[in-house]
Amino acid sequence: MGREFNIEDLEDLDDVVVDKNKVNQIRKEMEKASAGEKIPFKCITCGKEVKPKLIYNYFYPSQSRVYSGFNNRVPTCKNCLNNLYENFLNHFGGDKKKVIKRICQMYDIYYSDNVYDIVINSSATVNSSLIEVYMRRINMEEYKGKTYLDSIDEGVDDSITSMVHELNKNIMSQEVLDRWGLGHTKEEYMILEQHYNLLKKNNPNIDNNQELFVESLCKLNLFQVKAMKSESPDVFTKINSEYIKTFKEAGLRTVEEKDESNNATLGVTLETISKFTPEEFYKDKKKFSDADNVGEMIDRFLRRPLANLIFGTDERDKEYKVSDKVGDTNE
Numbered sequence: 110m111g112r113e114f115n116i117e118d119l120e121d122l123d124d125v126v127v128d129k130n131k132v133n134q135i136r137k138e139m140e141k142a143s144a145g146e147k148i149p150f151k152c153i154t155c156g157k158e159v160k161p162k163l164i165y166n167y168f169y170p171s172q173s174r175v176y177s178g179f180n181n182r183v184p185t186c187k188n189c190l191n192n193l194y195e196n197f198l199n200h201f202g203g204d205k206k207k208v209i210k211r212i213c214q215m216y217d218i219y220y221s222d223n224v225y226d227i228v229i230n231s232s233a234t235v236n237s238s239l240i241e242v243y244m245r246r247i248n249m250e251e252y253k254g255k256t257y258l259d260s261i262d263e264g265v266d267d268s269i270t271s272m273v274h275e276l277n278k279n280i281m282s283q284e285v286l287d288r289w290g291l292g293h294t295k296e297e298y299m300i301l302e303q304h305y306n307l308l309k310k311n312n313p314n315i316d317n318n319q320e321l322f323v324e325s326l327c328k329l330n331l332f333q334v335k336a337m338k339s340e341s342p343d344v345f346t347k348i349n350s351e352y353i354k355t356f357k358e359a360g361l362r363t364v365e366e367k368d369e370s371n372n373a374t375l376g377v378t379l380e381t382i383s384k385f386t387p388e389e390f391y392k393d394k395k396k397f398s399d400a401d402n403v404g405e406m407i408d409r410f411l412r413r414p415l416a417n418l419i420f421g422t423d424e425r426d427k428e429y430k431v432s433d434k435v436g437d438t439n440e
Contacts, residue, residue: 164180206229
């Protein structure tokens, strides 16, 4: 076994190491350690140092053995993880599930569709970001010791593999070529189609004008991917701004539209119909004036009996009323 490395050994390095500031930094850290002072934890993303006693406030717990040396904490601070979530949200076109799954892959965090559904429907997301609520939920006792390896064992990646296989199968169809034209690589066609399907899924009722916006957004997304690969942050930021601008102009949605018509009341349904087919469009204004026959019921069972009672008249229901003729009565 070799002898223990001491502070004095650094003196011999002064003449060898060019960066003496680095030597001094190592010396100070070793002096702190030898004096019993704990070295602060540092976020691997922003580089911010946190005192050991404050690590619980700045870093999420981790169930992965990969981070055992980081006091069983995710090495990216909470603030950076929130920023990462927002960046991925834009990259994946607002698909929150993909963002959560991607972060779980990166940091060996357990992912489950059931947990995601619980979190996405939780009222806690009103005041906190989705990733924050998910991290609190996933570190509960029932998920103790679970990592992304358990997610793979549960078949989480099967859906991804199936999706890629389906894209590969239809990637060079005539419809795809007509939509994007020639000259793209197979990977580029896949990126375009994947983003196209995502936007169409979240916005199934778009018109022809919005369809043009959707195709433009897919091309901008492709440029974003290329900018990331070429590590060009300025280009990425410029394209990202154009993407957001185009998205707003198109009037698209970031979440999937759901048909809630079966759960809507009659009044809400009639209001929705009225927005798209106003009553003024009908030539015969009386045709639907009493569509539910409520007016007829009031006239028959409320107004007529009260009128007969108050005024002493003898008005009858329409079914039993005979029009007066010469020499005839209503009897």
